[in-house]
Amino acid sequence: MAPTPPFPGKDKVQVPPVATGTSSGTSPAKRAQILEGAARIFAEHGYEGASMSCIARNAGVSKGTLYNYFDSKAVLFCAFIEQCTREKLPLMFRRIDEGATMADSLEHVARELIELITSPLSLMLNRVIVSEAATFPELAKTFWANGPQQATSILAAWLTRAPQSELLDVPDAMFAAEQFYALCQTHIAGRARMQLPVDTSPAYIDFVARSAVRVFLNTYQRSGARLPPLTYSPAP
Amino acid sequence: MAPTPPFPGKDKVQVPPVATGTSSGTSPAKRAQILEGAARIFAEHGYEGASMSCIARNAGVSKGTLYNYFDSKAVLFCAFIEQCTREKLPLMFRRIDEGATMADSLEHVARELIELITSPLSLMLNRVIVSEAATFPELAKTFWANGPQQATSILAAWLTRAPQSELLDVPDAMFAAEQFYALCQTHIAGRARMQLPVDTSPAYIDFVARSAVRVFLNTYQRSGARLPPLTYSPAP
Amino acid sequence: MAPTPPFPGKDKVQVPPVATGTSSGTSPAKRAQILEGAARIFAEHGYEGASMSCIARNAGVSKGTLYNYFDSKAVLFCAFIEQCTREKLPLMFRRIDEGATMADSLEHVARELIELITSPLSLMLNRVIVSEAATFPELAKTFWANGPQQATSILAAWLTRAPQSELLDVPDAMFAAEQFYALCQTHIAGRARMQLPVDTSPAYIDFVARSAVRVFLNTYQRSGARLPPLTYSPAP
Amino acid sequence: MAPTPPFPGKDKVQVPPVATGTSSGTSPAKRAQILEGAARIFAEHGYEGASMSCIARNAGVSKGTLYNYFDSKAVLFCAFIEQCTREKLPLMFRRIDEGATMADSLEHVARELIELITSPLSLMLNRVIVSEAATFPELAKTFWANGPQQATSILAAWLTRAPQSELLDVPDAMFAAEQFYALCQTHIAGRARMQLPVDTSPAYIDFVARSAVRVFLNTYQRSGARLPPLTYSPAP
DNA sequence: CATGAATGAGAGTTCATTCAT
């Protein structure tokens, strides 16, 4: 066999852990304009598939300007992900509205959670962050802290502080919230992330949400009769 | 502003639904050798990040040989994913061993499920398939059918045919299995997919597994007292 | 025998009828510089035999710049051919100068035609267009329209409008011009296209030109005695 | 500007003037079989566009066998062209049949000449030889000697030895034959070589042939009245 | 001798990045 060069990996230089900040670039408006253009391209083509020329064109600036505001493609990508996770993701967690009963409130939470999980923004972020997790580990941290972590924390806090929380037996609120979160995902999230067809009819979402609540309360509600499983029959 | 052409991104050439086979290369050993090298590179760098030169070097063959066995990078990628999903994934679903009780049996299933979900192979497949879901939709289908779908089906079948299944009230076995699957994932799967640190200590896995079983049975077990939530205290 | 795939040759990608222009590159000077370099290489090696690296080197630009000005090798080739045929070929058809007699005028035309036919530009265009006629049929059309067609038309027009044209009996001026054109070529053109040695001495050219005129007029001149054939004796 | 390497030409190694012969290869049948396959591919794709794999496949032999019979692609190409020009081209020059009159005989010759010039074999040879004239100058020599040269010589010989040749005044038979040859081509040959549409209707061919004869005889026939030009009207 | 898998240089093309204007 021919003598093979010693480096076993790929030829590309690994991107150093870049700070999100940038060297120059003064106009916040232009910065935002660039990020908007970048968002469209990164969301559609991913990190590797996006080209700086394309982003510049899409943002309506020259490539030189692009590099005035962001030192490299990696920096721009990080800025884009950070912005989404820091600014847009938290907006998706609305206050938990109180329902008449614990079950009503949780059902509301479940529906919002499912909607959140299957939202285009959330799926896109999930996709690109998972894709580039090895290259940009910081992004995953930020995303997790502002996404699932935050949602779980809010729910956990509510579980201990809700008006009817004395009805609950929740020794580990964070874990209980995790389980609730998981019960809301079922296979919907997994399939949506892989762009496989998903039943998102209101009836099915409702069934999933109410089932999640039922299963959750059967364990975490302090007293009362156990609720039997629900069934789902698609609309005739 | 300069007149910008209308195409915002670059055109990904869609790969036709090619058979995994190829025209000439016939030695199964060399084919396997190439797939091994490709696996290392694709797993580490994803589809776009992997280069054929690098794969060839890593597999110990020339680029020409690579193309003798696989007509294009896309075909090689598909072959790699298909092989993993078709040949390796199903091996991970072992028979469901019967325990003394329903809870024992389910706990065993839960532990295996968690192990499966967090296995490097499963995580890697998840990652690259999610990354390239838009480009290779067929791969997602295959993965889902051989992975989550199959696991869920096996569990659903067991739920209705297990020795003690008369103890269960499972009107929709597939959905119940989905919920069980989801309860096993909690945040472990999500964090692992993003290469974030995960507590995989046996004690924690055990806690997650037993909690999943408890929550599940509190809804789906036909009779008996409700089991209270468990708590987890890390090893001292 | 091994099972042979059905495609016997390779697939030439057909170039869409692209405009000569390009998306970005704007400096006409650099464009011209590139076309000059391309001309040298295409003229020497033909389309397939020329490499973009070589053209870039020869034009004194990088490959990237090449592709800034021309989207592909095919587009560059077309631009080169089009420029030659549209801009340079027509310049070669000078006005037809009036001589003292019809024969004088036609002899002048014949000499210019022979010179044109055997000019390096004309031979090169002929060669590369013939080579790639199947791949770039449009180029052949353009060449013909700006080359032989135009020359023939000009001559045909002159035959009907020349001062002494009442001396001629030309029922089909285009065909007569074609015959005159053909008589000027004899074997000179054919041999030159194949880069075989050709006698281009003024004496021989003169002989060919005068012979062409004589043969032509013996048929198309309305009256007068028939002129006998000429003879050629190489210079001592 | 960046420092450009000194070599201005292309990277490809120029093919040395190879002998037509080959090193080994013993079976004439297999040799012929290979040449047949090569003919199909070279004729369709030209020299550069043909690949040895494709030729081997088309000829029904392995690439190894190909190289047993022909040392290189260049040698194979030369062998193919030589075979065509040496064996097939001469077959196309049939004896010149005597007609009732000189004009009848020449008309017959003219029609055969036009047919020959526009035959697929002749056009293909012309095309590939012109394309590769710079690379394989020997081929052009061989083609010319066996094609145009031979045709012209045969005609020239007939002009001096024909039964009615005393009716002619042909001081330079070779040149007269050349003129006749040229008059038969008009624009038909040029357009056919460029794969442009050509009127090959029998009526038009007849017109061209008879016009050629008329123009020829008006100069080279010793006596008799001058014949006026013909006209052509397409079939209704 | 015939085979066809293996080779590796080189093809056309893209794109992150720089820098003179």
Added chain:
DNA sequence: GATGAATGAACTCTCATTCAT
């Protein structure tokens, strides 16, 4: 500060040629 033409390394893929079987 903004521009976009220029760069050149790296990409995917092809193919003439070799050689172990």
